[in-house]
Amino acid sequence: MTTEHVSGGHHAPANATEYIQHHLTHNSNGTINLDTFWISLILGFVFLGLFYMASRRATAGVPGKLQNFVEWIMELVNDTVNSAFHAKSKVIAPLAITIFVWVWLLNAMDFLPVDLLPKLLSFVGVNYLRVVPTADVNHTFGMSFGVLICIIGFSISAKGLGGWGKELFTAPFHAHGTVATILLAPVNFIFQMLELFAKPISLSLRLFGNMYAGELIFILIALLPWWAQWLLGGPWAIFHILVVTLQAFVFMALTVVYLALAVEKH
Template identity: 25%
Template structure:
């Protein structure tokens, strides 16, 4: 009875979503999220430098083949969704988001032994996912207005009839929320699972932790792919209608 009570108390005391917070000039900064973001960004920069130094047509390196595969898949998706000529910058944008989110998610496999972790996956902090979603959505609206004009771009809110305006408006406003919370929810759930697995006895802890880490890496890959794919799909709204094009 006592053992069950202790386990129950431990389960109740599991805390997730905590951050290492610094207060700078009255502003609370989640240092762990910032550190994870900087590390993921640094890895992307080093990845690009390494790719540039080893660029070869005859004997491409593994890094080059990986990058070319990712770029080729994104180019095909952009071409089929909105056409590369409509918004050519979507290819590097989607590729950068995919690689950044992928590496940021995979930071979860690096334990620091500190609670809260010094470098958890940054996407487990909703502040980062909101920032990424706003980047995509604001850029999408700016591009749409530049390509089609204010009236031409926002005219889709009144289609197929004026009566659909409230529903279309709610759908438009929900895009940044769904884009950010989808990524946050899936990555944050992984943080919760790691916290629960940590309650296992030490002599069997390695097995479920190893299995979950591998599964977590797969989830991180899928979520990075989905975010990049949704970015491309959302930008399809900047493509002029066939009638407008004629």
């Protein structure tokens, strides 16, 4: 979020503390955070629309700006996939591209002025709105849970259900002999479960922590006088471009690495 502070309007915060609390409060129905859900859904369709448009306009001649941009993204993702994932899969490249672009769009909502969308929606009775879905730990955990399902699915696909189940009880500590294998089986299973769940949890918390911190800094800058907002907000917004892009790339790259490990035999 850039740092234009818009005051006034219905339910305007009375002081700095209320202002921060107001901007960190989700629009929720008690079950899900509606702002996270709808913004994520809309940006998902934006992603699909842009890539569909690029595919329709693709030409073998001189490419347009949109085609150049999409091809650059696909080349970046393909290089990452080819360097980390050595098995054969028709799913991994499209999955990686989807993760990178969608997470980047979610992160990039941080560049909007702090009060822009909340102010606009306040005119139609929406009093709370957080516009950065990846600053919502529920959303990042949801995405990481999807990665967890992919890890299990890739493992079963590559090793078979029996092979994956056997690995849960025989790795990382391999044993020789039936007795030793039985004795080490519970230990191996515990370590396998710790490793399995640590991956999506680390993915989730890394993305959430970085984006939540960025969102909070923009909110704090918005409380400053207008000249300080431009003085501090401009450099921070430029630096945050790197953060937004890097976090999307890290989430995508680690997902590819985790899936590569899932198909390897241990």
